[in-house]
Amino acid sequence: MSFLLPCPNCGPRDVNEFAYQGEVTKRPTQSPTLRELSSYLYFRENVAGVQREWWYHRLGCQAWFQAERDTRTNEVLATELTEPVSAEGAPGPEATPALGENPTL
Numbered sequence: 011m012s013f014l015l016p017c018p019n020c021g022p023r024d025v026n027e028f029a030y031q032g033e034v035t036k037r038p039t040q041s042p043t044l045r046e047l048s049s050y051l052y053f054r055e056n057v058a059g060v061q062r063e064w065w066y067h068r069l070g071c072q073a074w075f076q077a078e079r080d081t082r083t084n085e086v087l088a089t090e091l092t093e094p095v096s097a098e099g100a101p102g103p104e105a106t107p108a109l110g111e112n113p114t115l
């Protein structure tokens with residue numbers, strides 16, 4: 011199955027240019043229980059509907075971004091570049107501006 015996925019940098023492209031990297035998950039707390047850690051590593055929501063996912067534009071700009079996609083129809087509702095997140099959940103010092111983004115504006 012093929013559909014168009016709009017890269018935030020390159021615009022709409024065939025989905026075969028991208029690598030699907032799974033649904034966006036929430037990291038457990040700093041000292042997770044074994045159950046919390048196991049759930050984070052092995053379980054997914056696998057919703058039939060709109061879910062937020064990680065995508066990688068492997069044959070294009072090589073950007074990592076998140077997309078909201080309806081898993082029933084493959085309709086992509088939104089895509090956006092995201093900044094690296096530190097362990098505390100706030101953007102860390104390693105955060106860099108996204109491609110094409112001018113930090114002085």
Ligand SMILES: [Zn+2]
Binds near residue numbers: 017019071072
């Ligand atoms: Zn791209």
